[in-house]
Amino acid sequence: MNSEKVLSLMAIAFNVERALLNEDTSQKNLSAWDSLRHLNLIVALEDEFEVSFEPEQIAMMTSFAVIIEELKNSIT
Amino acid sequence: MNFYIYRNFTVENLFLSYEAVFSGYSDISHVPENAKHYVWFYLPSINLNGFELANEVLDFKLRLDYLLTRIPENKRFLLFTLDCIFEFNGESSSTMVGDAINDYNKHLYDLASKHSNIKVIDFKKFLISVGQGVFDWRFYYISQSLINPKFHASFATWFRKQLDAIDGKRKKCLVLDLDNTLWGGILGEDGLEGIQLGNTYPGKAYYDFQIGLKQAKDNGVILALCSKNNESDVLEYWEKHPVQVLKQNHIAAYRINWQDKATNIRELAEEMNIGLDSMVFIDDNPAERERVKQELPMVSVPDFPKQPYMLPQFLKEVYQEYFQIYQLTAEDKKKTEQYIANAERRIFSQTFKNADEYLASLSMELKLYSGDEYSIPRIAQMTQKTNQFNLTTPRLTEQEIWDYVYSGALVNCLGVKDRFGDNGITVASIISIHEQAASIDAFLLSCRILGRDIEKAYLFFLMNELQERGIKLVEASYIPTAKNRQTDMFYDNCGFRFLQEENGIKRYQKELDFKIEIKPYYKFEK
Numbered sequence: 001m002n003s004e005k006v007l008s009l010m011a012i013a014f015n016v017e018r019a020l021l022n023e024d025t026s027q028k029n030l031s032a033w034d035s036l037r038h039l040n041l042i043v044a045l046e047d048e049f050e051v052s053f054e055p056e057q058i059a060m061m062t063s064f065a066v067i068i069e070e071l072k073n074s075i076t
Numbered sequence: 077m078n079f080y081i082y083r084n085f086t087v088e089n090l091f092l093s094y095e096a097v098f099s100g101y102s103d104i105s106h107v108p109e110n111a112k113h114y115v116w117f118y119l120p121s122i123n124l125n126g127f128e129l130a131n132e133v134l135d136f137k138l139r140l141d142y143l144l145t146r147i148p149e150n151k152r153f154l155l156f157t158l159d160c161i162f163e164f165n166g167e168s169s170s171t172m173v174g175d176a177i178n179d180y181n182k183h184l185y186d187l188a189s190k191h192s193n194i195k196v197i198d199f200k201k202f203l204i205s206v207g208q209g210v211f212d213w214r215f216y217y218i219s220q221s222l223i224n225p226k227f228h229a230s231f232a233t234w235f236r237k238q239l240d241a242i243d244g245k246r247k248k249c250l251v252l253d254l255d256n257t258l259w260g261g262i263l264g265e266d267g268l269e270g271i272q273l274g275n276t277y278p279g280k281a282y283y284d285f286q287i288g289l290k291q292a293k294d295n296g297v298i299l300a301l302c303s304k305n306n307e308s309d310v311l312e313y314w315e316k317h318p319v320q321v322l323k324q325n326h327i328a329a330y331r332i333n334w335q336d337k338a339t340n341i342r343e344l345a346e347e348m349n350i351g352l353d354s355m356v357f358i359d360d361n362p363a364e365r366e367r368v369k370q371e372l373p374m375v376s377v378p379d380f381p382k383q384p385y386m387l388p389q390f391l392k393e394v395y396q397e398y399f400q401i402y403q404l405t406a407e408d409k410k411k412t413e414q415y416i417a418n419a420e421r422r423i424f425s426q427t428f429k430n431a432d433e434y435l436a437s438l439s440m441e442l443k444l445y446s447g448d449e450y451s452i453p454r455i456a457q458m459t460q461k462t463n464q465f466n467l468t469t470p471r472l473t474e475q476e477i478w479d480y481v482y483s484g485a486l487v488n489c490l491g492v493k494d495r496f497g498d499n500g501i502t503v504a505s506i507i508s509i510h511e512q513a514a515s516i517d518a519f520l521l522s523c524r525i526l527g528r529d530i531e532k533a534y535l536f537f538l539m540n541e542l543q544e545r546g547i548k549l550v551e552a553s554y555i556p557t558a559k560n561r562q563t564d565m566f567y568d569n570c571g572f573r574f575l576q577e578e579n580g581i582k583r584y585q586k587e588l589d590f591k592i593e594i595k596p597y598y599k600f601e602k
Contacts, residue, residue, distance in 0.1 A: 035219065036089050036219070039218070039221065040228070043225045053214075054214070055214050055217055
């Protein structure tokens with residue numbers, strides 16, 4: 001999975017510097033990651049990786065680690 | 077705060093790029109005073125009970141009517157039309173919800189016709205333009221979002237265009253190529269009989285395209301031609317071809333020759349006295365488009381469709397992108413006629429001995445209007461569009477002009493008529509009054525009526541008006557822009573005293589001790 005791509009999509013969706021993000025980033029430690037921008041990120045991920053997430057997944061994908069995991073599940 | 081948005085669903089993401097503050101869901105209790113614009117953006121909820129849904133729409137209308145009584149009349153209030161995002165009809169023949177929505181939308185337009193500060197934004201047009209997928213059940217259930225977040229960016233762009241349309245910001249002129257653009261084939265090679273224009277495809281597509289262009293012209297878009305052709309061939313086409321949609325008299329100016337198109341377009345701009353940045357160039361040949369893009373980056377150059385059957389769609393997109401306006405003023409419709417009359421006027425003026433004789437022969441009628449419901453939309457439009465003869469170049473919205481009126485300023489415009497035609501309202505001015513002094517905050521003139529010294533006569537007329545009111549001193553300034561060079565000596569030439577220049581801004585004063593004499597052929601009518 002392309003971690004760098006995900007991080008750059010996150011930077012765009014949250015409107016923050018890419019340098020502020022890393023593999024430990026989650027909604028808990030990034031205030032810009034609010035519920036509205038969360039949806040922007042989901043849409044961007046769906047477009048980029050041509051996947052579609054279920055509402056249950058979207059609710060869980062609030063950290064970089066989970067996003068990578070769910071992407072792996074969806075793409076297989 | 078730029079916008080205060082009354083809403084009943086999650087819209088924050090739609091307005092990310094706008095300085096917007098949002099009401100609580102369905103909350104109409106608060107009318108913040110510091111908002112520049114108010115927005116009413118409600119959508120029917122997702123409700124599978126049709127009866128409740130229809131009642132909800134009825135309730136929106138009551139809420140809006142109540143809120144309206146509390147929104148200041150001098151602030152812009154934008155109302156979004158409703159469309160049903162999802163409807164479930166147990167009784168398939170029931171039109172209950174549809175009727176309620178139609179009734180609601182009609183109500184919005186009624187309100188707009190009664191209150192000049194109210195403008196309707198047709199949200200249905202946005203929904204149609206993005207098509208399928210605008211609603212996504214997943215996002216609805218996660219976040220109450222009725223609009224798929226995928227379309228938020230396109231909404232932001234679309235909304236900007238609606239605002240521009242309301243403010244009267246649009247391009248002025250379409251510059252058209254001929255061969256393979258207005259008809260199929262090449263006139264010089266295929267001949268009059270050989271070009272494709274008529275009842276069968278592909279000729280029918282070009283025919284429809286021309287009808288659309290004629291429509292655009294009737295809506296105030298100036299049409300010009302720029303084609304590599306023999307002029308005589310094209311004149312023969314106008315004379316003899318059986319299919320004539322766009323006729324010679326629909327075209328304000330043309331360059332049909334073998335010169336490069338960038339030079340031709342520059343000349344056209346000069347001849348019609350409009351800026352290159354208000355032109356849109358349409359040509360099927362990518363090399364020509366590229367050259368114009370390179371040499372004249374201020375001209376807009378959209379890509380041309382490869383297949384003729386895409387022409388109607390193409391025209392629609394070009395029109396929406398560059399020429400959309402909120403409300404057609406009668407002025408726009410007349411514009412091409414005026415440009416044509418101007419050309420005739422130029423020829424006519426050469427036969428007189430002196431300027432006075434010429435000006436007297438024009439039988440000018442100058443009708444003065446004060447800022448009111450009728451004139452303010454036009455004044456606002458002029459401040460947005462006028463570049464060349466504009467002393468201070470303020471870009472004002474209708475609202476801002478109303479603010480001047482309420483503050484006691486002298487807001488005026490002038491309708492200009494002569495024996496060649498009615499130019500409509502083409503001069504505008506705003507003068508703030510402070511006890512015994514006044515300052516000219518805006519003074520501008522459409523370039524269509526330049527060359528008759530109307531600007532000078534009108535300035536003197538205003539000075540005399542001020543003097544009658546007991547004003548002793550008037551201040552004025554010239555603020556330079558890339559385009560208003562021609563006005564930098566205007567106040568000097570009108571007998572104003574130059575005070576100082578700072579960062580290019582020139583300040584002037586004039587004492588109003590006596591009436592200024594105005595030539596009798598400037599017939600002012602109040």
